[in-house]
Ligand code: BDR
């Protein structure tokens with residue numbers, strides 16, 4: 001029986017995916033069972049290389065890594081190197097891994113890890129944390145729906161009730177592969193999978209200051225804390241800001257500390273058409289009881305715990321204490 005929370009990350013590493021990987025790899029209450037990669041912030045080969053580098057930095061070479069979809073289901077791929085640097089991880093010249101990904105493709109790796117969890121006890125069920133376009137997840141749930149038996153829940157970074165970033169309407173991960181996000185939500189409704197949406201409404205809340213980032217680098221030249229400080233300093237410097245968001249790492253904080261998040265269970269669907277709104281998550285906040293007789297347009301079938309507020313300083317503290325090894329029972 002596992003006392004730690006079994007977790008799998010699906011990433012497009014990505015500066016803030018790297019921050020999330022540091023937390024998932026190092027926190028003693030998490031049991032990181034696998035990491036799967038998808039093209040997004042950077043092309044897939046860069047994402048895989050960055051992911052392996054972060055895991056190596058954490059001494060977690062044993063965590064299986066699977067390379068997945070190189071492109072969205074329908075959209076042409078676009079990257080976000082203007083945000084994450086040319087190499088997708090802040091152009092830090094950080095030591096590269098000598099390893100490659102495992103031989104199992106991401107969807108097969110996810111299937112195997114989930115079916116193994118399904119064969120175990122309740123405590124073995126996996127919390128799946130997609131932090132990237134949901135191409136791998138959509139393919140998994142449509143190809144191997146039986147794997148959902150191994151899921152505890154999905155906590156994904158993507159979407160928003162109120163904001164956009166890739167466009168005025170849409171958040172990057174959903175915008176990048178709207179069909180995948182729509183398929184994932186549809187499959188979750190069908191298969192009875194609990195979902196938390198950690199979207200842009202909370203994404204910018206947990207922050208680390210440039211001064212804190214520089215202190216980290218000064219105190220730790222190498223290792224997880226040195227990488228953590230450099231990642232945050234890169235973001236501050238790129239945007240000329242005196243602090244930067246933990247981004248995707250906040251979704252991992254939400255797994256560790258759900259009380260730091262305020263959520264509301266709401267119907268959500270993904271806009272797949274729209275002239276300016278493709279990729280928007282339509283969060284239904286109408287003040288009604290869901291009685292379809294009153295409204296012919298009806299509710300979305302997917303009822304999701306939408307994160308609306310976050311205790312940013314609490315999550316930032318959790319992240320900083322973990323990457324600096326101050327959390328009790330730190331494995332390294
Ligand atoms: C999301 O898109 C990427 O740029 C980040 O890694 C995060 O997952 C924010 O919209």
Ligand code: CA
Pocket residue numbers: 011012013014016017041131132248
């Ligand atoms: Ca990401």
